[in-house]
Amino acid sequence: xxxxxxxxxxxxxxxxxxxxxxxxxxxxxxxxxxxxxxxxxxxxxxxxxxxxxxxxxxxxxxxxxxxxxxxxxxxxxxxxxxxxxxxxxxxxxxxxxxxxxxxxxxxxxx
Numbered sequence: 417x418x419x420x421x422x423x424x425x426x427x428x429x430x431x432x433x434x435x436x437x438x439x440x441x442x443x444x445x446x447x448x449x450x451x452x453x454x455x456x457x458x459x460x461x462x463x464x465x466x467x468x469x470x471x472x473x474x475x476x477x478x479x480x481x482x483x484x485x486x487x488x489x490x491x492x493x494x495x496x497x498x499x500x501x502x503x504x505x506x507x508x509x510x511x512x513x514x515x516x517x518x519x520x521x522x523x524x525x526x
Contacts, residue, residue, distance in 0.1 A: 472494070475490070476490055476491075484526070485526045488521070488526070489517075489521035489525075492517065492518075492521065493514045493515070493521070496513055496514045496517045497510045497513065498510075500514070
């Protein structure tokens with residue numbers, strides 16, 4: 417099924433509208449001259465750790481410890497991410513290093 421030109425224009429317009437709204441809405445809801453509400457400050461403190469925890473659980477949920485490589489590539493890549501992060505404190509380096517180790521292990525070793 418293909419979209420007509422009108423549908424394509426409407427789709428692009430909705431994507432642009434969604435992008436503009438998500439970029440400018442926080443500045444309209446929380447202007448610079450007013451203090452940030454306490455609940456937003458609280459969410460800013462707790463959500464990053466909650467999201468990381470959720471991602472770890474999501475990434476490791478399908479590991480079958482009873483067969484195959486028993487999750488070694490996944491757990492080793494997690495250990496590399498943790499070690500790199502504690503060593504260098506560079507988020508992108510940690511993510512890239514863990515991803516590269518995982519991909520190398522799954523493609524070349526297991």
